[in-house]
Amino acid sequence: MVHIEKIEHFARTSVLAWLATSDISGQANVSPKELFVYHSDRIIIANVASPQSLRNVKMNEKVCVSLLDILEQKGIQIKGTCTIISKDDPSFETIAQPLTMMAQGKYPFNELFVITPTSTKDIIAPSYYLFPDEAVADKIKAAKKSYGLD
Numbered sequence: 226m227v228h229i230e231k232i233e234h235f236a237r238t239s240v241l242a243w244l245a246t247s248d249i250s251g252q253a254n255v256s257p258k259e260l261f262v263y264h265s266d267r268i269i270i271a272n273v274a275s276p277q278s279l280r281n282v283k284m285n286e287k288v289c290v291s292l293l294d295i296l297e298q299k300g301i302q303i304k305g306t307c308t309i310i311s312k313d314d315p316s317f318e319t320i321a322q323p324l325t326m327m328a329q330g331k332y333p334f335n336e337l338f339v340i341t342p343t344s345t346k347d348i349i350a351p352s353y354y355l356f357p358d359e360a361v362a363d364k365i366k367a368a369k370k371s372y373g374l375d
Contacts, residue, residue, distance in 0.1 A: 235292035236263035245289040246281035271334040298350035
């Protein structure tokens with residue numbers, strides 16, 4: 226099952242998307258992505274500097290993306306299939322448009338990772354299970370203190 230509203234929420238509140246790929250032998254690779262958006266029922270990620278992710282997706286289209294709100298300590302894990310759209314593809318400019326606006330010319334990219342979600346799963350910090358009566362606001366306050374943001 227795919228929870229679109231949760232994907233939309235965490236795509237707006239997460240600073241990084243973590244893209245997990247694997248090569249043909251199953252060796253895993255996880256890397257952070259700064260330019261990403263959920264648009265038209267797909268997660269679109271700019272390939273700014275990820276040659277290993279690019280190689281892996283060319284060998285194995287199955288990927289996992291994690292979006293996490295570090296203060297709330299909740300997020301979503303999204304499994305799906307990934308296609309690569311290169312700059313020479315006629316659809317590139319249209320699909321890349323939201324990311325091009327976000328990049329403001331600072332981050333050049335020539336490929337897009339376009340992920341079609343097939344399933345989602347909640348990511349929840351263990352403290353939610355260990356301290357179920359603790360308010361989310363208190364968890365956010367503690368996270369801000371831990372990160373030196375208070």
